[in-house]
Amino acid sequence: MSFTLLTAWRDARTQKKRLLLCAISIVFGVAALVAINSFGDNLRSTMDEEAQTLLGSDLRISSRTPYSEAAKFYIESLGGDQSRETRFSSMAYFPSTEDTRLVQVRAVEGNYPYYGEFETLPAGVRVGDRSEAIAVVDPVLLALFNLKVGDPIKLGQQTFTIAAEIVEVPGESAFAGLFAPRVYIAARYLEATDLIGFGTIAFHRYDIKLPDGVDADAVAEQAKQRLGGERVRLTTIAKRKEDLGQSLENLYRFFNLVGMIALLLGGVGVAGAVQAYLRGKLESVAVLRFLGCSVGAACRVFLWQVLAVTFVGALIGASLGVLAQVWLPAVIGPLLPFEIESFVSWPRVLEGMLFGWLIAALFSLLPLLPLRKVSPLRALRASFQPRRQFDPLVALVWGVIVVLLIAYCSSQTETWWHGAAFAVGLLVALVVFTAAAALLRKVLSLVAGRVQSYVCRQGLANLHRPNNRTLFLVVTLGMGAFLIQTLFLIEGVLLSDTQLVDDANEPNTMFFDIQTDQLAGFEDIVQGEGMTIADGAPIVAMRLEKVNGRTVAQIKADPTSDIDNWIINREWRSTWRGQPSVTETVVAGEFAGQWNGFEEPVPISLEDGMAEDLRIGVGDTLTFNIQGLTLQCKVSSLREVDWKRMRPNFFAVFPEGVLEGAPTWHLAFIRAPDKESLATLQRKVVQAYPNITAVDLSIVLDGLRDILGRVAFALRFMASFTLLTGVVVLASAVITSRYQRFRESVLLRTIGASAKQIRAIMAVEYLAVGLLAGLVGALLAWAAAAGLAIWVFETDPPVPIIATLVTIIVTTALTLFTGLANSRGISNSPPLAVLRSEEAG
Structure with missing residues (x-):
């Protein structure tokens, strides 16, 4: 043990830069997992602490229709402190500005919420505490129409005075009033508004604070039996927490899968970097074997090196993940009905770091295990090459990687086979890129020699000659392009439904609750406004x-x-x-x-x-x-x-x-031609028929864009880890092949090639690899996005002509730029430097 550790340390001191490349590939994948895992603990911890305020009561009984007398009698017999709320949408009219707006009217009675605080500005205003007709409104209404506390607001036939603005309502997110701003009034004024009548879509609920010691879940189970025919929904704190937790868990799991993608891509990068590093160590292993060192000891020298540097990479990734975690609450927080308590969950940080290290170690074993086959004869005869044979240990490592990937992905989806399908899809993509690279090498070996241009012939030949990096580059670049493009296409699918109002042939406003005897008058108002x-x-x-x-x-x-x-x-x-x-x-x-x-x-x-x-x-x-x-x-x-x-x-x-x-x-x-015309129409309709409600569909879709935009930003945030991993892996692949390119360019310079020709040869090589990786990646991304759109989101598949071209162009350009940037100086190296020294470069 001491010999192998000491030898590994001595050899590593002269190989710091190359070993660093083996570590850096997994940094961003580990960072993604650590950030998501720690954030997931933040969500669970906050939900546990805020469980009661998520509902605001012990038991909620809600219905889409008014309660029957029997249902009301039974609910009131449950005892405790009870509150009632009737919620519906209506048009609000603001006399001071003559504006109208669709609002969400909430007529309340009682002391709800029983847990948490109903916060207002000014503080302490509760509509049920006042005898006068007051309203507490969403701040968005004050901002939209330049209103202030004390201004009037008319709902139907009743005028209210704005007494305060809403700051926070327990159990509701900042987006609760996004589509229709909330307006709270006392239930005793509901009849005076004359807004509840035939055709009104209203929601009703009881909120109950049960006596101390009474089990809310047991009461809910009993009520479910008694109210089975009443079409009501019963919610307890445990049920509310379960429902919300399931939604957040699905989001958390999805982000975790995206992080796993970055880690998987990083693992491929680690395998390529380790393979390139160990390729230069074959003679060292042969010498150790020749001097009597056992196979195990010789391999352990480099195993310690790889384990150490990948651990360093996992440690750096964990540190970045802790820093990245602070961004997620800022992005997702407004979508949640509580404020996230942000803290670093060290157990989850350790878990993410160790799992990333395990993945990196497994991928490192793939190029490390063949060192066992290095013969001592190679130390005397450099040209000696052992016969390639099936290696059961390499097959076992691949099997462990596949099983681990499927198991992890299955654990991150509600239905296990969804995760398994996700993992199998990634493995199929790996196989496709491997096959594409193999096909490219085969085709080039047959046709590259027939190309007339010397520069193109040499550049294409480099992709199939011995020690080429074609497979590694195509797989890493292609997987990166495929995964990132898939995420962006899915984002486009989610956001596509919010572009409908922009169609000049589609309506952009809906009016409902129009009674039959009001229809003719309504049509006259619409036609009078030229619509x-x-x-x-x-x-x-x-x-x-x-x-x-x-x-x-x-x-x-x-x-x-x-x-x-x-x-x-x-x-x-x-x-x-x-x-x-x-x-x-x-x-x-x-x-x-x-x-x-x-x-x-x-x-x-x-x-x-x-x-x-x-x-x-x-x-x-x-x-x-x-x-x-x-x-x-x-x-x-x-x-x-x-x-x-x-x-x-x-x-x-x-x-x-x-x-x-x-x-x-x-x-x-x-379809209103502009916002001014729509505002005028809404005002005249509300003044004539207060019960008729107008929905500006553009506002609804703007709200959807806001919500989906935040989700899309979170997706981009997670996709950035994959993008950064792809860039790092690409740079690593180019750097590890730098020495090989250095010697080849020197030999070409020796036989008379110019520096310009050498740069052109490298450009052709990287251009071909980037083009293939981008093309296959874009096509696979389209297939994956189409499948998700049809079977998951149940919508039309995308037709990403422009996105496909952009993916191909960007992937090719990035490959070319990175390859030439990391190969700078090679074409200008003097031949004598290499011809006199085996260690040049």
């Missing part, structure tokens, strides 16, 4: 009672049923039309546009995704309850709906002649 209704639809509210003869209660009580409760609990808002709309395509059955009014079941058309969720198809039956009347229906067709189009889209469409007599309200879509 037209681009699209619209009548809407009838209904409840699902049976699916293929099974009642909703039976489905909910069936433990084997996999139909989500939200589907059978929801209130369906359906329409009727004589033919499919421009956003619908019939994919199964026959669309029924007319009904004779006598026979049941009534033929209806169902959205294909909803049919899949209900586990039904064409010919199956549904029973709906429409304002107390039961209607038997049969699925006559399935439609594929383009939900991205800003049009009236529905899960269920009835034929004409069925719903016309039912209580109906309408929605309308228009």
Whole structure:
């Protein structure tokens, strides 16, 4: 042991720069894992500490419809301190500025929140504490319309005075009022607004602080049995924490997979750097063997070196990860309903560092194990080459790497096979790049000699000659380009849905809650402003009672049923039309546009995704309850709906002649030419019909862009680790081949080649490698992004023509620039320096 350690130390002192290259490849991969792992502990710790404030009460009972008298009696019998809230969207009118804005009205009664503080500015303002009509509003309203505390705000028929602005609401993120700013009023003034009526989409909830010692989860389980037919949702602190934790865990796991990508790429870089380093140590191993050193001792000399330098790389990466962690709360924090407590989780830092070191060590073994085959004869005869044989130990290391990769990726996804598929996809990509490099070498060995240009012939020949770096460069460059481009394409898929309003042919504003007797007057106002209704639809509210003869209660009580409760609990808002709309395509059955009014079941058309969720198809039956009347229906067709189009889209469409007599309200879509015209229209509509609500779709999409933009930035932040790893690996590959290029250029100079020709030869070599890596990487990235878009995000696959060209150009240019930059000075080296010295360069 002492001999091998001492020999390793003595040899390493003269090889510091080359050994450093073996370490630096894994730095950014380890940094990514450490940053994410520590941040994950921050999230879990904060959720544990803020568990009660995530809900603000012990038990919440919420419903999309008003509670029945029986439900209210039972809920109030649970005791404790109870609060109520009715939440709905409406237009607010500001008399001082004559502006209007869609807001989220929250009519509250009681002392909620029971945990945490409802913070306002000025402090301590609670709408339920005052007898006068006051409102507490989101600060965005004050900023948008230059309002101040004391100004009036009109909701329906009731005028309120702005008493304070919201600072923080327990359990809500900074984006809670992004689409519709929040306005809190006292519940006793709700009737005076005259905004709650037929067609109003409102949400109701009870928040209860149970007596001390009462188990909220046990109460919720009992209430679930008693209120099973009431279509309510029960949430406890544990349930809220579980739901939020699951969402955050998925985000954390995804980021961890991205970090694993950087680490995997770094591992490939370590293998290449170690291979290049050990290539120059073959004679040293042969000498040690010739002097009587055992195979194990000779290999351990370099094993200690590799383990030491990769440990240093993991240590540096862990340090960078600790620094990088401070950025993640700033990016993701506003998306969360609590403020993240940021601290360094040293156990997770140690875990990430050791795991990165393990990956680096395993990849280092791949080029290290063949040293066992070095014969002592090589010390006497440099040209001696042993016969290549299958090495079971190398195969075992590869097997461990594959198993470890699959196991790690599987642990980072909710469904194990998703992670396994992710890992297999990465391995397939490695195989594809390896095959591409092998194919390139084979083709060049056949055609390079036929190229007329001397410079091109020599540059292309360097890619298939012995000791070439083609495989290493293509794999590392290609994997980097593939992974980074995939991330950017997925970001584009996520953000593409927010570009719809920019289409000049699409509506950009939606009006809803238009009552039938208001429709003509509404149309007159729209036409008076020089606009037209681009699209619209009548809407009838209904409840699902049976699916293929099974009642909703039976489905909910069936433990084997996999139909989500939200589907059978929801209130369906359906329409009727004589033919499919421009956003619908019939994919199964026959669309029924007319009904004779006598026979049941009534033929209806169902959205294909909803049919899949209900586990039904064409010919199956549904029973709906429409304002107390039961209607038997049969699925006559399935439609594929383009939900991205800003049009009236529905899960269920009835034929004409069925719903016309039912209580109906309408929605309308228009396209306003500019914001000023839209503001004027909204003001006139609100003044004439306060119950009609307008949604500026551009504001909604701007909010989505903001949220997705933060997620995209976080993706870019994590992708930067992969990008930096790719650059480091590329530079490492070029530097490790510098000595070989140095000798080749000297020999070319000796036979008369100019410095310009030598630089051109190297340029051709790096250009060919970069072009192949960029091309294959871009194509694989498109395939991966298309698969994710279709099967995960259920949207159209990207058509990245420009992105593909950019990837190829950037990868090629980066390879060329890095290669020539790290090879500078080689073409100008005097031949005599190498011819006289074996150690030149």
